[in-house]
Amino acid sequence: MFDPKARYVRSLFSKVPLEYDILLSLLSFAQDRRWRAYVVNRTRQKSNERILDVATGTGLLAADFARTVSRNGFVVGVDLTLSMLKTARWRLQARNVGDRVDLVLARAENLPFRDDCFASASISLALRNVSSAQMTFREMSRATVPGGVVISLDFARPQSRLFRIFYYDYLLGLFPFFGRMVSEAWGKTLSYLGRSILRARTGEQIANLLREEGLVDAVSVPLTAGIVCAVYGTKR
DSSP, rough: OOOHHHHHHHHHHHOOOOOHHHHHHHHHTTTTHHHHHHHHHHHHTTTTTTEETOOTTTTHHHHHHTOOOOTTTTEEESSHHHHHHHHHHHHHHHHTTTGGEEEEEOOOOOOOSOSOEEEEEESSSSGSSOOOOHHHHHHHHEEEEEEEEEEEEEEEEOOOOOHHHHHIIIIIIIIIHHHHOOOOHHHHHHHHHHHHHHHHOOOOHHHHHHHHEEEEEEEEEEEEEEETEEEEEEEE
């Protein structure tokens, strides 16, 4: 049985999967490709390894990972929302990497994989959406091999106070307004995203969660003036 937040997130994102990539580009000021490239480079996986992408959405990061693996490696994308996975399957095939990615419908807090089977595990721009960040990292760590990297990329609060004022006005005012001009579903989704970013954990708080799950050398790296933060650690 899904808890209330999981039900709400699934309902919210099931209504905008086709437009999600556009939404992400708007919210990220078109920086999302650069952020995904950072995640792929930081995991330092070999071409024949298995890679886990939690909350894969429309498969953007899974596709980037898939381009780095050989025929002996593959990527598994997990998501809570079936319509997102259907969109991901179509877009992965359009990018000619569909044969290197398996998609699984599951919750981040209860991954259906055995221990120590992935070279790395990532969650991109979705930690705010899970019901338990602690359980999510616990599951990601459990499924990762010793020496593998667990990494979270998520929106954060910008470091500059001046930029923060502009950014918060954008998130809470302009962003939902433009969304409502498109559709009610867009308006609700963008309003939720803006509020969730304001409540987001800091990079150091996320790093502490990784340390609590036994991951070592946990580091927080702000990107694009602190709009997002990449946080990663290594499993012992």
